[in-house]
Amino acid sequence: MPEGHKTHFYAREHTDWFSGQPLQVTSPQGRFRGDARKVSGVVFDHCEAVGKHLFYHFENDRMIHVHLGRYGKYRVHAAPPPPAVGAVRMRLVGQTRSLDLSGPTTCRVIDHETRAKVIEKLGPDPLADGSLARKKALVWDKVQSSKKPIGALVLDQSVIAGVGNIFRAELFFETGIDPRTAGAAIDETTFDTLWKSLIKMMRKGLKYGKIVTVTAKEAAAPLATLEGRDRFRVYGKATCPRCQHAIETIEIAARDLYWCPQCQANVTVG
Ligand SMILES: [Zn+2]
Structure with a gap:
């Protein structure tokens, strides 16, 4: 999708x-x-x-x-x-x-x-016009008052508009956050990290017309030339690029979320 x-x-x-x-x-x-x-x-x-x-x-x-x-x-x-x-x-x-x-x-x-x-009916769209600070405040408001897992909240279009299953997986992997963590258990610094990471990922996706989360160095190739799963760190992958642990899937909000249980044990960052 x-x-x-x-x-x-x-x-x-x-x-x-x-x-x-x-x-x-x-x-x-x-x-x-x-x-x-x-x-x-x-x-x-x-x-x-x-x-x-x-x-x-x-x-x-x-x-x-x-x-x-x-x-x-x-x-x-x-x-x-x-x-x-x-x-x-x-x-x-x-x-x-x-x-x-x-x-x-x-x-x-x-x-x-x-x-x-x-x-x-939609939450803020990070790529649409309008103040990013205001969008962040609206999303944070919903996240901190919810007992649902953060992995479900980011996929909920009424919380943030535009995030799908690939961005979701890549976002939690990059930040090392356990996607099962309840929204209300996330502190503001951690949310800031997630938000910044998401904005960066979505802007890069818009630039290339496709989701690219690896760096050119990680891929050992120019980003524009990457196709299929070579563009991702964790989505659809078999092995974790950081720790070599097997990538697993966990169902959150009725969709399979790819993650590395070893690298994504954090409830907070920093
Ligand atoms: Zn790992």
């Missing part, structure tokens, strides 16, 4: 490609046909990312709301595009590029009021 770095990456890319152009919006598969008509032919302004949600704003005050979910995928073509292959829910055709979307959890046309309702 694309995490927050990827939605922000798409938002920038799709804004660059299509901003200021009237887009032809269709639904080759048919399921989005009625909604597509509401924005087709209208000038597209920009694409906005909030957590794992994308909003494509059009000049008629309508927007396309997309949540990729686990199976959503974009495919890019030149314009005009070739005939659609497979179940393409939405096709955007601009002046020089076109974009096919298949398999999203959400793809619908909404107004500002509905967008506000979607965003209302």
Whole structure:
């Protein structure tokens, strides 16, 4: 599932490609046909990312709301595009590029009021505009008052928007924090470390368009060339890069979390 770095990456890319152009919006598969008509032919302004949600704003005050979910995928073509292959829910055709979307959890046309309702349910998005200090304070407020494990809290989109299973695993490994620790048992210094580490990781993900948590030195290769699990320290790995202990998985918030029980025994840092 694309995490927050990827939605922000798409938002920038799709804004660059299509901003200021009237887009032809269709639904080759048919399921989005009625909604597509509401924005087709209208000038597209920009694409906005909030957590794992994308909003494509059009000049008629309508927007396309997309949540990729686990199976959503974009495919890019030149314009005009070739005939659609497979179940393409939405096709955007601009002046020089076109974009096919298949398999999203959400793809619908909404107004500002509905967008506000979607965003209302989300916690702060570290990559969105706005004061980082204020975002941190909002997240800390929820963390320190919760008995849930911190490993569940960071994945909860109403606490922080945009964190998925890979960032989660890599975050707790980097900081050495035991993800089973209750939010209320985390002290503020430890939370600061987690927060800073998360911001750094998400910004790096946005820069490369993919999650990269290893350093170039650890990987012994330029970061941009890394693919698959070579980009991670702990997610999907068999052995801990620090202590050579076997990496284990533990289910927290209904998702398997990769971790090294040996290196991640801390409740506090520093
Ligand atoms: Zn280890």
